[in-house]
Amino acid sequence: MRSFLLKRLPSGLLVLVLASFLVFLILRLIPGDPATSLAGPDAGPEAVAAIRGRLGLDQPLLTQYVGWIGDLLTGNLGPSYAIGGRISDLIGNGIGATAQLTLGALLLVILIALPLGVLGATTRRRPVAAAVRAFTTAVLAVPPFVTGVLLVLLFAVTLRLLPAGGHESLLDQPDLAVQYLLMPALCLALPSAAVLARYLKDGLERALAEDYVRTATALGVSRRRIVWQHALPNALPSTITVLGLQIGHLIAGAVLVERIFAWPGLGQLIEQGVIRRDYPVVQDLLLLIVAVHVAVQLLTDLVYAWLDPRIRWE
Amino acid sequence: MTALTTPSAEAPRRTARAHRNRYLAGLLTGRGLTGLTLVGLLALAGLFAPLLTDLDPDAQSALALAGPSADHPFGTDDLGRDLFSRVLHGIGTDLAITFSAVPVGALLGCSFALLAASSRWADVTVQRAFDLLLAFPGIILALAVTAVLGPGRWPVLIVIALAEIPGFGRQLRAGILVQREREYALAARVGGASRLRVLLRHVVPNAADPLIVQTAVALSIGVFIEGAMSFLGLGVRPPEPTLGSILSQSVAYLSTHPTFAAAPLAATTALVLGFTLIAEALNRGIRR
Numbered sequence: 001m002r003s004f005l006l007k008r009l010p011s012g013l014l015v016l017v018l019a020s021f022l023v024f025l026i027l028r029l030i031p032g033d034p035a036t037s038l039a040g041p042d043a044g045p046e047a048v049a050a051i052r053g054r055l056g057l058d059q060p061l062l063t064q065y066v067g068w069i070g071d072l073l074t075g076n077l078g079p080s081y082a083i084g085g086r087i088s089d090l091i092g093n094g095i096g097a098t099a100q101l102t103l104g105a106l107l108l109v110i111l112i113a114l115p116l117g118v119l120g121a122t123t124r125r126r127p128v129a130a131a132v133r134a135f136t137t138a139v140l141a142v143p144p145f146v147t148g149v150l151l152v153l154l155f156a157v158t159l160r161l162l163p164a165g166g167h168e169s170l171l172d173q174p175d176l177a178v179q180y181l182l183m184p185a186l187c188l189a190l191p192s193a194a195v196l197a198r199y200l201k202d203g204l205e206r207a208l209a210e211d212y213v214r215t216a217t218a219l220g221v222s223r224r225r226i227v228w229q230h231a232l233p234n235a236l237p238s239t240i241t242v243l244g245l246q247i248g249h250l251i252a253g254a255v256l257v258e259r260i261f262a263w264p265g266l267g268q269l270i271e272q273g274v275i276r277r278d279y280p281v282v283q284d285l286l287l288l289i290v291a292v293h294v295a296v297q298l299l300t301d302l303v304y305a306w307l308d309p310r311i312r313w314e
Numbered sequence: 315m316t317a318l319t320t321p322s323a324e325a326p327r328r329t330a331r332a333h334r335n336r337y338l339a340g341l342l343t344g345r346g347l348t349g350l351t352l353v354g355l356l357a358l359a360g361l362f363a364p365l366l367t368d369l370d371p372d373a374q375s376a377l378a379l380a381g382p383s384a385d386h387p388f389g390t391d392d393l394g395r396d397l398f399s400r401v402l403h404g405i406g407t408d409l410a411i412t413f414s415a416v417p418v419g420a421l422l423g424c425s426f427a428l429l430a431a432s433s434r435w436a437d438v439t440v441q442r443a444f445d446l447l448l449a450f451p452g453i454i455l456a457l458a459v460t461a462v463l464g465p466g467r468w469p470v471l472i473v474i475a476l477a478e479i480p481g482f483g484r485q486l487r488a489g490i491l492v493q494r495e496r497e498y499a500l501a502a503r504v505g506g507a508s509r510l511r512v513l514l515r516h517v518v519p520n521a522a523d524p525l526i527v528q529t530a531v532a533l534s535i536g537v538f539i540e541g542a543m544s545f546l547g548l549g550v551r552p553p554e555p556t557l558g559s560i561l562s563q564s565v566a567y568l569s570t571h572p573t574f575a576a577a578p579l580a581a582t583t584a585l586v587l588g589f590t591l592i593a594e595a596l597n598r599g600i601r602r
Contacts, residue, residue: 015445022446026462141590143538145545145558146582149565149575157569164569252451256542260565271546274461282461290449 004305012298019290024065027279055081072284082278083269090269090281091288097167098265100177101257102250104185105192109246112193117200117239121208122227132201136194144253148187148260155183165262184261188253192246199242203235210234237308244300248293337526340599341592349591352584360405369396371403372553379571388577391563395553401577404555405585411550412536415471419478420529426479427486431494431513440487444480452477452535453542460548467550470543474536485528489521496520523600530593534586541582557582 035052036043052058056067071078077087120132139147156164165184168177207213208231216226255267266285273281340346359366375394382389388397430440450458456473463469493499494517502512537557543549544558552559557578564575 011442011445014442015449018442018446019449023458026458029462137590137594138587141534141587142583143541143586145541145561146579146586149561149568149579152565152568153572153575157572248451252453255453255457256545259545270457271548274457275465275547277461279461282457286450286454286458286461289454293451293454294449 005302008298008301012294016291016294019294020069020287021065023283023286023290024068027283028061068283072287077284078280080273080278080281082276083272083281087281087284091266091285094264094266094269097263098254098258098267100170100181101184101188101263101265102247102254104181105188105250105254106247108185108189109193109196109243109250112189113196113200116193116197117204118227118232120197120201121204122223132197136198139190139194144187144191144256145260147190148184148257151183151187152260165260167262167264184257184263187260188250188257191253192249195246196239196242200235200239203238204231207231207234237304240303240307241300244296244303247296247300251289251292251296336599337596338599340595340597343595343598345591345598346595349588349593349595352588353592356405356581356585356588357409359402360407360409363399363402363406366402367396367399369399371395371399371555379567379574381571381573389571389573391560391574392567397560397574397577400555400560401557401581404557404560404578405581407550407554407556408537408540408558408585411467411470411540411556412474412533415474416478416529416532416536418471419475420482420525420532422475423479423482423484424486424525426483427490428513428518430483430487431490431517437487440483444483447476447480452539453546456539456543456546456548460543465543465548465551467554470540470549473543474539477535477539478532481532482525482528485524486518486521489524490517493517493521527593527596527600530589530596534589534593537582537586537589557585 035048035055035057049058056064059067075088077091079085080087080090083090116132116136120129120136123129123132142150152164155162162179162183166180168180170177170181204227208227210231213226213231216230217223221230254265255270257263258265258267259271266288270282270285270289272278273285341350363371373395375390377386377390378392378394380386380390380394386396386398388401391397391400426440426443430437447455452473455477456469459473459476460469463472490513494513499512499517502516503509507515540549540556541558541561544556545562549558550556561575561578561582564571564578567574
C-alpha cells in the first residue's frame with residue numbers, strides 16, 4: 001500500500017503544480033492589464049502605478065507566484081478586485097451551498113446507479129433491460145441544461161411541487177431546504193448516475209459469468225445472495241474508479257446547475273469573477289477546483305487499491 | 315524476405331476494409347438511420363435557414379413572447395424576434411462551431427498521440443499533458459479560457475477543440491500500443507520498413523478505427539459545451555442566435571411562457587440524440 005501511494009502521489013502532485021503554473025500564467029497573458037481596467041479610463045499613469053503596486057503586479061512573476069501560493073497555503077486570500085470583500089469571505093459564503101449541492105448529487109448518483117445497475121445486469125425480462133438501457137442512453141445524450149429546463153417544466157411549472165430555483169439554509173429550515181435542493185441535485189446527478197449504472201451493469205455481468213457464480217449456484221446459494229455478496233463486491237472496484245471521475249464532473253457541472261437554478265454557490269462566484277474580470281477570485285477558485293479534482297482522483301486510486309489487492313502488487 | 319512481409323502486410327488491409335463495411339452495417343440499423351436522419355434534417359434546416367424563412371433572426375418587434383401562430387410557427391422571444399428563424403439560424407451556428415472545432419481538436423489529439431509513439435520520454439510528457447488538460451473538466455476549461463479571452467465565438471471554438479484533445483489522443487495512443495505489437499507490424503519492420511513508415515502506413519490506419527466513434531461522441535460534446543457556455547453568459551455574443559443562448563433566454567420565462575422553451579429544447583435534444591445514436595450504431599458495428 002505504501003509503495004503504491006509513493007508511486008501515485010508524485011504524479012498527482014506534479015499535475016497540481018503544473019495546473020497552478022497554468023492558472024497563474026494564463027491570467028497574466030490577458031491583453032491589457034487589470035490595473036489599467038481597475039483604475040478606469042480617466043486615471044493617470046500615477047494612479048495605475050499605485051494600483052499595480054498595491055496588487056503586487058510590479059513584482060517579478062516568480063515573486064508573485066511564490067507569494068500567491070504562500071497566501072493560499074496560509075489561507076490568506078486577500079481582497080477581490082471587482083466583486084468586493086475578502087476572497088476568503090466570498091468563498092466561505094459560497095462553499096456551503098456548493099458542498100450541499102455536490103454531496104446531495106453524489107448521494108443521488110449512488111441511490112440511482114446502484115439499483116439501476118443491478119437491475120440491468122440481473123433482470124431476465126427483455127423489456128426491463130431495454131428500459132434501463134434506454135434510460136441511461138437518453139440521460140447521457142441530453143445535456144444537463146436541457147434536463148434542468150425539463151425538470152423545471154415538469155416539477156415547478158406543471159405539477160407545482162417544487163420551487164423553480166433558489167436556496168434555503170439547511171440549518172434554519174431543513175424541510176424547505178431539501179425542497180430547494182432536490183431539483184438541482186437531481187439535474188446534476190442524472191448524467192453521472194447513468195454512466196455509473198452502465199459501468200456497474202457491465203462489471204456485474206462480467207462477474208456473474210465467472211466460474212465461482214456457477215459453483216455457488218450449483219451449491220444451492222440463493223440468487224440474491226450470489227448477486228449482492230459474491231458478484232457485487234467483485235464488480236465494485238472498477239465502478240469506484242468511475243465514481244471518482246464522476247465526482248470531478250459533479251464539481252464542474254455544479255457551475256452550470258447553480259446558474260440554471262439560481263443556487264448561490266462557488267459556481268456563481270467564479271462566473272461573476274470571469275464576467276467582471278476579477279482575476280484573483282478566478283485564479284483562486286480555478287486552482288481550488290482543480291486541486292479538489294486531483295485529490296479526488298488520488299483518493300479514488302487509493303480506495304481502488306484498498307478494495308482490490310491485486311492492483312497494489314502491479 | 316518479401317515473401318514473408320507481403321501476406322502479413324496484406325492481412326490488416328483486408329481487415330481495415332472489413333471494418334469500414336462493419337461501420338456501414340452499423341449505420342444501416344434502425345438506430346443508425348434514426349440518428350443520421352435527425353442530424354441530416356437539422357443540418358439541412360440550419361444550412362438552408364435563409365431560404366426557409368425570410369424573417370431576420372435578429373429583427374425585434376413589439377410582439378414579444380407570443381405563442382405559436384401562422385406568422386411565427388414557434389412564437390416569438392422576449393424581444394419580439396421570430397423563434398422559428400432564430401432556432402434555424404441557431405442550429406446553423408451550433409453546427410458551424412462544432413464541425414470546425416472538433417476536427418481541430420481531433421487533429422491535435424492525434425498529433426500528440428503520434429508524438430507519444432516516437433519515444434518513451436515523449437510518451438510520458440504527452441501523457442502528463444493529457445492529465446493536465448483533464449484536470450480542467452469541460453466547464454472549468456471554459457471558465458479559464460474566457461477569463462483570458464472574454465466571451466465570444468472564438469473562445470467557444472477553442473474550448474471545444476481543447477476539450478477534445480485528450481479523448482482523441484488517448485484513444486489513438488492506446489490503439490497504436492496494441493497494433494504495434496501485432497505480427498504484421500513486426501513483420502513489416504523485419505521486412506526493412508522504417509519505424510516511421512510502419513507507424514504511418516500500417517499501424518495508424520488500423521489503430522484509427524475507434525476514432526470514428528469518438529468523432530460522433532465529440533460532436534455531441536461540442537453542442538454540450540456551446541450550450542453550457544451560453545448559459546453562463548460566456549458563449550457567442552448576442553444577438554447572434556445559438557441553441558444554447560435561445561434556451562438560456564427562455565429559462566426566465568418558463569413559468570409564464572413555457573412555449574418559448576419548446577423549440578430550442580426540441581432542436582438541442584434532437585441534435586445531441588442524433589449524434590449519440592450515430593456513435594452507438596458505429597460502436598455496435600465494429601464490436602460485432
